[in-house]
Amino acid sequence: MPHPLFEKHKATLDAAISAIHGRGYWTPYPEMPSPKVYGETAADDGKRAFEACLGADFVLDQPGQTGWAASERSPYGIDMAVRYPVCDPEALIAAAQGAMAGWRKLGADGRVGVCLEILDRLNKRSFEIAHAVMMTTGQGWMMAFQAGGPHAQDRGLEAVAYAWDEMSRVPAETVWEKPQGKNPPLKMKKHYEIVGRGVGLVVGCGTFPTWNTYPGLFATLATGNPVIIKAHSNAILPAAMTVKIARGVLAEAGQDPNLVSLAVVEQRAATQALATHPAVKSIDFTGSNVFGQWLIDNARQAQVYAELAGVNNVVIESTDSYKAMLRNLAFTLCLYSGQMCTTTQAILVPADGIDTDQGRKSFDEVAADLGAAIDKFLTDPAVATAVLGAIQSEATLDRIAEAGEYGRIVLASKKIDHPDFPKAEVRTPVLLSCDAVDEKSYMEERFGPIAFVVKVADAAAAVGLSERIVSEHGALTVGLYSNKQAVIDAMTDATLRAGVALSINLTGGVFVNQSAAFSDYHGVGMNPAANAAYSDGAFVANRFRVVQRRYHVE
């Protein structure tokens, strides 16, 4: 008899398994914040629930609490002042370990059922979580709702589907019967138990505190492990809401809520101590190369799944839709002010220009036209602020301010006012141009709305440079514009060697920085930008082991 929550959500799970095998479009979580889908009062309820958190204690009833901390500063300039419980990491770990045996005994179906119920509850609370995501990260409302809500839930569900896909192929028991010629067969009963490897630590990032956290959270949890979420100090609320919902579902299911807990850690040294704790067996990390590499080098007791910095790039060789190409690229560079780990940073253009449906365009024309396309796209202030959102960190503001040092300015960044949030830090993208030899300019990640049009010798050099950038500095996304099959083939081969996802001739409503759950693998795990993908078999298979026992039966 499968667990009741497994039965309740079985249709969703079956469809999700089907989706990861077929990889067509699918989602159970509607991305439009529509009252028809989420309920007539959902928008207001969510807003009020978010507002009720501001200036208040966020109670989680976790063990080992030593105090409260409030560290969030909203990019929109509103006063957050949410106080989160600070708990002794040792107490969180001990409680997590104490909860493991019961979680194992619940079985794969029970764990998956509980995870699906958590996701269902998260979906119903999408508005509330979206406000938390928006106000902590600076995302525009629509992105905060979609990427922070349904799309993040998709990624969580995808991880659960992969976990079930792996675990369900291990039988609980078998009878092994080996013929012995004329003698009676050897006959044994064997039991196979799926055992989690230990406490999982999920380290969230400041820009996508749910989308980048849910894959690790749900992959770890479904495979039998407790999870401690160490949220980014500026984006705790979305993680805290998630933890509270998860703990509620766990308790209702008769499980120890300490299977999911929130670690609010203010000192890097304390995070390092947590990450290197012998009980921590997996770490999912999204963030900087410096700390990510530190984890890989030092948290040797754990499997580290890391998404780090990269230099996403696009090669423009030719196009038969020049305007649509520019519009598509302009949107990519504007969306959330380039603060996506998938946003293009380097646009590689041949020195002698490109063939287009509007005639030959010189290198300088391409650069200037792209700048103009960005400018035009941002003409309407309502569109601009909705798409750009606000700048998440001081460091990004600093990079924008000093961007002129990196190259020739094609389009300067402007500070613009937000009609609803007077203190919001809104900036338009800065577009620079430089030569391929100026590697120190464009060949390290300049996180934020800073992009380069890079002059390369010719198309072959562009493809070669793209491959080298990916191999040496990493990338989550690469794009190509070309109407020549030989160039498409060369770029395809380059991306297969370097290990990066390629988008070809995007001129419509899909953008290179978008990655759809169940269909697009986010990251490949083959280049320096990430050592794992969301999600695939490898993302889940190493999070559990099978322990067997056997004995003779008649």
Place this chain on the structure above:
Amino acid sequence: MPHPLFEKHKATLDAAISAIHGRGYWTPYPEMPSPKVYGETAADDGKRAFEACLGADFVLDQPGQTGWAASERSPYGIDMAVRYPVCDPEALIAAAQGAMAGWRKLGADGRVGVCLEILDRLNKRSFEIAHAVMMTTGQGWMMAFQAGGPHAQDRGLEAVAYAWDEMSRVPAETVWEKPQGKNPPLKMKKHYEIVGRGVGLVVGCGTFPTWNTYPGLFATLATGNPVIIKAHSNAILPAAMTVKIARGVLAEAGQDPNLVSLAVVEQRAATQALATHPAVKSIDFTGSNVFGQWLIDNARQAQVYAELAGVNNVVIESTDSYKAMLRNLAFTLCLYSGQMCTTTQAILVPADGIDTDQGRKSFDEVAADLGAAIDKFLTDPAVATAVLGAIQSEATLDRIAEAGEYGRIVLASKKIDHPDFPKAEVRTPVLLSCDAVDEKSYMEERFGPIAFVVKVADAAAAVGLSERIVSEHGALTVGLYSNKQAVIDAMTDATLRAGVALSINLTGGVFVNQSAAFSDYHGVGMNPAANAAYSDGAFVANRFRVVQRRYHVE
């Protein structure tokens, strides 16, 4: 249209997939060296083929050959003098890398088909390989045939089945169609390519040069990677035969034979340079903790799958089949002179003895009776030499000689003559007893025919000690004898926590040191003795990545 070799072996593959999901008894490779199965002339042909290798050059036509080397010393005392090609590792790596693109393009079905054909050829050459295994490792003939031939092939096939099981769930392409309300849907074609991660290095061991090599070889190869086998300097011939067969099949299939090559490396520094080469992306290692840990610490560019030393142990709490238990344990300790990575080293017995069907037995009686059972089992010299085989290494001979220093001798080791091989180094097991506090005696691996009966306070202490041994020092196998359900439950929980396979009350024809492919997971990958299992999803899933590309379609 699947590859012809895939079609040829599809029934075998389907049955293997079914076997890994059901985990009942199954094999396509008969374990009895019967003329009815392998052909009337197979035994003679195999012996002649083996003998033709002795004192001759083993030609492999590999790139970068700089000379010949002959390093093998047979534990049976025969003169091997097989000369193997010594090749520049850089040349082997460059050739392997050059072969990758063609191997990728062959597709998962083509690669799996080629792997299945290689396994089929290996099976047909089982006699020849068995002689090579016997004469290089010291295994007795029947073990050399079974473990070196069909059982090793089973493990290879199992790895291929897991690889196919993972890869076949990635579609080659899809059409992704996202509804846009009243507007036309967004529609994209997406391609997903399975890409190997890079050159795989498989480091063989001196005792099971095929059984411990085939899982890594076939898991790596099937998932799109070239493989370099670095054989143990004393067990090259079985690996060289395997490499030659693989290269032949690859060439026949129109692939570059350099996808599989043999590295004969005489200096440890050269092996280290090979293992840390940037192009090497996976390492499968079986061997000592010292070199295994060196690989894990230093070959950071690669995924390292390591099977290291451990302290396998058995807890005896009670039994209702005293004689059968002693007979079973005696055989385990004698088989290949305890030179299996799964052989029991520590037998934990309560200080006040055990209840048996023959009445209460004191600690000393249990120890003495086990010694007597070993002695009795080895009475017939023909049985003794067939089961014991010969001692593989000087180091093991030294350990046997000094074993008296480790504890009180219950049964001394004897050198016995082999009727067919006058120079063979045949030794009977030494059985020692000691107290649980004498941890320095029994709590490190004493590889070879050296076992300890360890006096523990009581049954609960025995279970606790077993768990601690596994957690701190590792183990591939643990056994229990008890007719009390509470003790069985406690031991089950202990092994689930520590992560080790448990055999309960083995008194018949199955032994704790035996692990059957398709049913028993060899190793768990959760304790210090191994960080991976043969085989499971985790053993293959990380050996490839999926690289996608997408573009709009009408």
